[in-house]
Amino acid sequence: MSVELQSVPFDPADAKAALSQLPTDPAVFALYGAEAKDEPYIGRTPNLRGRLERLLQPSAKHPRRLQLAGRVRRIVFRRTGSDFESLLAQFSLLEEVYGAKALERMHLRAPAFVRYLGGNPYPRIVVTNKPSQREADWVYGPFASRAAAERFSEEALKLFLLRRCTDDLNPDPSHPGCVYSEMKMCLAPCYKGCSDERYAEEAAAVQSFLATRGDNKLVVLRSERDAASANLAFEDAAALHAQVQKVEAVQALAPELVQPLSKLRAVILQPPAVGPETEVSVFLFAHGKFRGPVGFSTVGMRIQNEQSGSSSLFAQPMALEPVPELPESPVTETAASSGDKAAKVARPMLEARMEAVLAELEKDAVPPSATVRQAHLALLKRWYYRPEVKREGEVCFPNDDGQWPIKSMLRSVGRVAAKSLAHAIRT
Numbered sequence: 001m002s003v004e005l006q007s008v009p010f011d012p013a014d015a016k017a018a019l020s021q022l023p024t025d026p027a028v029f030a031l032y033g034a035e036a037k038d039e040p041y042i043g044r045t046p047n048l049r050g051r052l053e054r055l056l057q058p059s060a061k062h063p064r065r066l067q068l069a070g071r072v073r074r075i076v077f078r079r080t081g082s083d084f085e086s087l088l089a090q091f092s093l094l095e096e097v098y099g100a101k102a103l104e105r106m107h108l109r110a111p112a113f114v115r116y117l118g119g120n121p122y123p124r125i126v127v128t129n130k131p132s133q134r135e136a137d138w139v140y141g142p143f144a145s146r147a148a149a150e151r152f153s154e155e156a157l158k159l160f161l162l163r164r165c166t167d168d169l170n171p172d173p174s175h176p177g178c179v180y181s182e183m184k185m186c187l188a189p190c191y192k193g194c195s196d197e198r199y200a201e202e203a204a205a206v207q208s209f210l211a212t213r214g215d216n217k218l219v220v221l222r223s224e225r226d227a228a229s230a231n232l233a234f235e236d237a238a239a240l241h242a243q244v245q246k247v248e249a250v251q252a253l254a255p256e257l258v259q260p261l262s263k264l265r266a267v268i269l270q271p272p273a274v275g276p277e278t279e280v281s282v283f284l285f286a287h288g289k290f291r292g293p294v295g296f297s298t299v300g301m302r303i304q305n306e307q308s309g310s311s312s313l314f315a316q317p318m319a320l321e322p323v324p325e326l327p328e329s330p331v332t333e334t335a336a337s338s339g340d341k342a343a344k345v346a347r348p349m350l351e352a353r354m355e356a357v358l359a360e361l362e363k364d365a366v367p368p369s370a371t372v373r374q375a376h377l378a379l380l381k382r383w384y385y386r387p388e389v390k391r392e393g394e395v396c397f398p399n400d401d402g403q404w405p406i407k408s409m410l411r412s413v414g415r416v417a418a419k420s421l422a423h424a425i426r427t
Helices: 014-020 048-056 082-107 132-136 147-156 196-212 215-228 233-253 330-362 370-384 406-427
Strands: 007-008 027-033 041-045 074-079 112-116 125-128 139-143 266-270 281-287 287-295 394-396
Touching: 007 132, 014 048, 027 048, 027 082, 041 048, 041 082, 048 132, 082 266, 082 281, 082 370, 112 132, 112 147, 112 196, 125 147, 132 139, 139 147, 139 196, 139 370, 147 196, 147 233, 196 215, 215 233, 281 330, 281 406, 287 370, 330 406, 394 406
Parallel strands: none
Antiparallel strands: 007 074, 027 041, 027 074, 112 125, 112 139, 266 281, 266 394, 281 287
């Protein structure tokens, strides 16, 4: 599925002729004047025809309303299936016209990251809104806000003895130190309170903690806690359990989206702009840029109806034929066998279809410009951190081994398709 830009000529003397050609669907649009040097008016709307009728048809009832009919000679638009797709398409149009200023036009703020300064002889961590692509392995995020990144950074440092000072250290025993060294919350490399090797070991532990969102530390602590409990060392087990709880509290401050920038990959599933009953739009975020949409066909997929109160057999999103829940009999066994065979045929087919969509999105990866990377990160952050009740679509992340969880993704496709179908029926 590909929704291309469409163009309609506009004559102010016969506005209705052009406006009647426009759909009433959600869309992103650009209004161009007669002169090539004129800047276009770019916007997004849930109802293209209704919005442009207000802009291009004068109304005596609303004399103060913005009117552009006298300046417009061409309407360019692209239908979109969701607010997320509209934002992405709007940025693409603005970026073509305004370049780096497109960020300001959309009021996009660069998201916050926690950066590990591994190039410093005595590494520390800082919060930044300008992640370095050259050090993408040492940049972790994006967070919902700078305040959220600072809180995570502060709480994470409480688990380690890394320095908090911003000085370029030249270790000297005569250095007075600081309050953190007095409180035993820092290894105090400033006055050689530790060896360089010991500080490097602590810094590596912090980097590993950031890269795994605390999982590496939790694995060790939980193993030690369970071993202490098995050996009946309950006091030690209680102390280790308290440490586990502290690490879990810090981990909760970093959602699943928080990853090393170099490894940040996500698939976002959205309702399509065309044919909501047969396709789901798949977007891939990788290497700092969104790609897509590519349509995933739901033909042959059993869409789950969460409101029907149906059995788990009906809820299987990959069964081609429903399996009725009836008393056991030879006929029932035959129907069940038929349903199982259909499901076994459907699952590999749907999995292969999803793999083909992902392969299409992954190919021909072109490194984005700094402007595009910053904008797409901001759009990803804006969409992901919305309240779930307002966040349309679903997101999927790779497994720990970097592979996509295809079966889980198909279940997500089923949920998005079900909601899209229900919306189409209501409207």
